[in-house]
Amino acid sequence: MEKRTDKNSYTIIFAVAMVVVVGSLLAAAASGLKPNIDENKRLEKQQNILYAMGVNENDETSANFVSTDVAPKLFNDYIKKQLVIQNGETIEDTTAYLIDVKKEKTLAKEDGYSRRLPLFVGEKDGKTYYIAPIRGKGLWDAIWAYVAMDENMIVQGAFFDHKAETPGLGANIKQRFFMDDFIGEHLRSEGKFKGITVAKGNADPKNNDKTDNEVDAIAGATITGDGVSAMIKSDLRLYAPYFDKLKTN
Amino acid sequence: MGILSKKDANLILDPLADNNPITIQVLGICSALAITAELEASIVMSISVLFVMGVGNVVISLIRNIIPSKIRIIVQLVVVATLVIIVDLVLKAFAYELSKTLSVFVGLIITNCIIMGRFEAFALGNGVWRSFLDGIGNALGYAAILIIVGFFRELLGSGTLLGIPVLGDPIEKTGLYATGYENNGFMLLSPMALIVVGIIIWVQRSKNKALIED
Numbered sequence: 001m002e003k004r005t006d007k008n009s010y011t012i013i014f015a016v017a018m019v020v021v022v023g024s025l026l027a028a029a030a031s032g033l034k035p036n037i038d039e040n041k042r043l044e045k046q047q048n049i050l051y052a053m054g055v056n057e058n059d060e061t062s063a064n065f066v067s068t069d070v071a072p073k074l075f076n077d078y079i080k081k082q083l084v085i086q087n088g089e090t091i092e093d094t095t096a097y098l099i100d101v102k103k104e105k106t107l108a109k110e111d112g113y114s115r116r117l118p119l120f121v122g123e124k125d126g127k128t129y130y131i132a133p134i135r136g137k138g139l140w141d142a143i144w145a146y147v148a149m150d151e152n153m154i155v156q157g158a159f160f161d162h163k164a165e166t167p168g169l170g171a172n173i174k175q176r177f178f179m180d181d182f183i184g185e186h187l188r189s190e191g192k193f194k195g196i197t198v199a200k201g202n203a204d205p206k207n208n209d210k211t212d213n214e215v216d217a218i219a220g221a222t223i224t225g226d227g228v229s230a231m232i233k234s235d236l237r238l239y240a241p242y243f244d245k246l247k248t249n
Numbered sequence: 250m251g252i253l254s255k256k257d258a259n260l261i262l263d264p265l266a267d268n269n270p271i272t273i274q275v276l277g278i279c280s281a282l283a284i285t286a287e288l289e290a291s292i293v294m295s296i297s298v299l300f301v302m303g304v305g306n307v308v309i310s311l312i313r314n315i316i317p318s319k320i321r322i323i324v325q326l327v328v329v330a331t332l333v334i335i336v337d338l339v340l341k342a343f344a345y346e347l348s349k350t351l352s353v354f355v356g357l358i359i360t361n362c363i364i365m366g367r368f369e370a371f372a373l374g375n376g377v378w379r380s381f382l383d384g385i386g387n388a389l390g391y392a393a394i395l396i397i398v399g400f401f402r403e404l405l406g407s408g409t410l411l412g413i414p415v416l417g418d419p420i421e422k423t424g425l426y427a428t429g430y431e432n433n434g435f436m437l438l439s440p441m442a443l444i445v446v447g448i449i450i451w452v453q454r455s456k457n458k459a460l461i462e463d
Contacts, residue, residue, distance in 0.1 A: 011317040018324065022331050029338050036342035044345065062412070164352060168286025168407070168437055206420065219434045 043068045045097055046075040051159040052148040053078065053122045053129040063159075063176050081121040085242055087114045096120070101135045101144065117238055122148070129156055132239050136231025139223040140164040143173065147236060153187040153243050154210075155196070160228065170224030181207045181215040187232075189213050193240040195233040198225035253382075260382040264390030267457060270363045271394040272450045277363040281395055282442040284354065289411050291399030294354050295392030299385065301332050301358055302367065306384030308332075309372040316373070325368040326359075333358050363391055398445045406436030 004010060047065040050056065055078055057064040066074055082096035096118040108115040120131040128151065135144040141163035148157040160173040172178055185196050189211070199214040200222065207215055217225040253261075270276045284290045308328050309316075316324050337355050340348035358364070367387050372380040403409055408416040408426075417424015419432055435441055454460045 005315065005317045006319070011319050014315070014317050015320060015323075018327060022327055026331065026334060029335050033338050033342040037338070037345075040341065040345040166286065167284055167290035168403070220437045 040068075042098070043071050046071045048146045048159050048161070049097060049120055049122075049131050049133075050074055050078060052131050052146040052157045053124060054148070054157050055122075055124065058176070061176060063174065063179065078122045078124055079120050080123050083119045083121065085117040085119060085239070088241060090242065101133050102142070105135060115238065119239065119242065127156075130239075130243075132236060134231050134235035136227050136235065138162050138165045138173075138227040139170050139221075140166070143224065143227050143231065145228075145231065147182070147232070149187065149243075151243065151246050153193070153240070155182045155185045155187065158182040162224070165224050166221070168220075169218065170221040172218050172221065173224060173228060178215075178218060184210040185215060186211050186213060187236060188240075193237050195229065195236065197229045200225075257379065257382055260379060261386035261389065264383075264386040265393060266390075266453075267460065269390045269394065269453075270366070270387045271391060271446065272453055273460065274363075274366065276366045277361050277391055278443075278446070280354075280357045280361055281391075281398060281446060282439040283357060285395055285399040285442050285445075286402050286406065286437050287412075288396070288399040288403045290354075291395040292392075294357070295388070295395050297336075297354055297358055298361060298363070298391055299388040300336065301329065302364055302384035302388040303381055304384075305329055305332055305364055306367060306372040306380040307377055309368045310375060310377045310380035313373050321373065322365070322369070325365055328368075329364055330359050363387055394446065394449060397449060398442055401445055402436045402441060405433050406441075408432050 005014075047068070050071065051063070051065055055066060055074055057066055065071070079097075081092060082094055083090050084093045084096050084099070097120060099116055099118045101118075104115045104117075107113045118133060122129040122131060129148045130151070131146055131148045133144065133146050135142060137143065143160065143162040143165065145158055145160045147155060150156055158179050160179055162171060162173060165171040165173065182196065185207075186194075187196060188194060194213045197214050198217045200217045204212060204214065205216050264270055268274065271278065271281055280294065284294050305328055309325060312324075333355055337348065337352070367384060371383045375383070400410070403411075404415070408414060408419055414424075416430070417426045419426050
C-alpha cells in the first residue's frame with residue numbers, strides 16, 4: 001500500500017503549509033526586529049562619519065569606533081553643519097546623514113534627477129573637516145566609504161567598508177594599513193580634481209609621496225582596489241565644485 | 250564520555266577523524282576554499298555552521314516522519330535557509346558588529362553541502378538526540394579542517410594570526426623578515442586551500458591505511 005506521505009495530495013498540502021508557516025515566521029521576525037536594525041544602522045552611520053574625521057578609539061593597529069552609547073552625543077558635538085548639495089545649490093539639513101546614497105545613485109540614472117549630495121562639516125581642535133559619503137562596486141557587492149577632507153581636498157581621514165568582499169583580500173580595505181594610506185593624500189592635481197588611484201606596482205609602497213594621487217594596492221584584491229579608485233573618481237568628483245566655490249569665497 | 254554511550258560518542262568523534270566531512274566524505278569543499286584566507290573568518294564560519302547543523306538536524310529529525318519524500322530536498326533547503334535568515338536578523342538587531350563579520354557567510358552556509366548531506370544521510374532516519382550529536386560532530390570535523398587550513402594560509406600568506414603580526418613586519422624588515430623571508434601571497438588565493446586540504450588528506454590516509462580506496 002502507498003504510504004500516506006507519498007500521496008500527491010499530501011505533498012501539495014505539506015508544501016503549502018510549509019510556505020505559510022515559514023513565510024509568516026520570517027515576516028514576523030523581519031518586521032519585529034526592523035526598529036532595532038534601523039537604529040543600529042543609524043548609529044553606525046554616525047560612527048563612520050566620526051571615524052573619518054578622527055573621532056575614534058583606534059589603538060596602534062586596529063580600527064575602533066567610538067561606542068554606540070556616546071556616538072549620538074559626539075555626533076552632535078563635532079558635526080557643526082550637515083549640508084545637502086543639489087544642482088549646485090547648498091542647503092542645511094540636520095538629517096542629511098540619513099540620505100541613502102544608494103537610492104540617490106539609482107535615481108540619478110533617470111533623466112532630469114540631480115543627486116542630493118550629503119556633506120558633513122565637522123570641527124575638531126580648531127580644524128574643519130568636510131566629510132562625504134561615497135559608494136561603488138567591489139568584486140562581489142557594494143563598497144562604500146566616508147572620506148574626510150580639508151578645504152583643499154586633501155584627505156584627512158577615511159573609513160572604508162564593504163558588503164561581501166573576500167576575507168583576507170578585498171575585505172582588507174577596512175583595515176588600518178589600507179585606510180591610513182589615504183591620510184594626507186591629495187585629491188587634486190595641479191588645481192584640478194584627479195582622484196586617488198589604488199595602484200599596483202606602485203613605486204612608493206610606503207606612501208611617502210602624498211601628491212602622486214596614488215596609494216598602494218592590496219595584493220590579491222585588484223578588482224576591489226579598482227572599485228575603490230572608481231568610486232573616488234565618480235563620487236568625490238561631484239563635490240569638487242563645492243570646494244572650488246569654497247576657495248573663491 | 251560518561252553521559253554518552255559508546256555508540257553516541259562515536260557520532261561526535263568519528264567525523265573528527267576517520268569520517269571527516271571534508272577529507273573523507275568530500276563535502277563542504279567550496280566554503281573551505283572560499284573563507285580560509287584568515288583564521289578569524291574560519292573560526293566564525295565554524296561556529297555558524299555548528300549552530301545551523303545542530304539545530305537543523307534536530308528540526309529535520311523532528312519532522313522526519315511527516316516530510317513527503319518527493320519534496321524532501323526542498324524541505325531541507327527551506328529549513329536551512331529559514332534558520333540562517335533568522336540567525337542573521339537576530340544578529341543584526343542585537344549584535345550588529347558580529348553580524349557584519351558574518352554577512353559574507355550567510356549565503357555560503359545555505360549552500361554548504363555538509364548540512365544538506367547530513368540531513369539527507371542521517372537526520373531523516375534517526376532520532377532527535379542522535380541527529381543532534383551527528384550534526385555537532387560533523388560541524389566540529391568541518392571546523393577542525395577549516396581552522397587548520399586557515400591557520401597555515403594566514404600564517405604563510407600574511408605572516409599574521411587572527412590579524413596579529415607574528416613573524417615581524419614585512420615592510421620594516423624586522424623579525425623573521427630580516428633573514429630574507431617573504432610572505433607567500435599565493436597562499437591567500439583559493440587554489441592553495443585545495444593544496445593544503447590535499448596535504449591533510451595525504452597525511453590522514455598515510456596514517457590510516459584503511460581509508461585508502463582501491
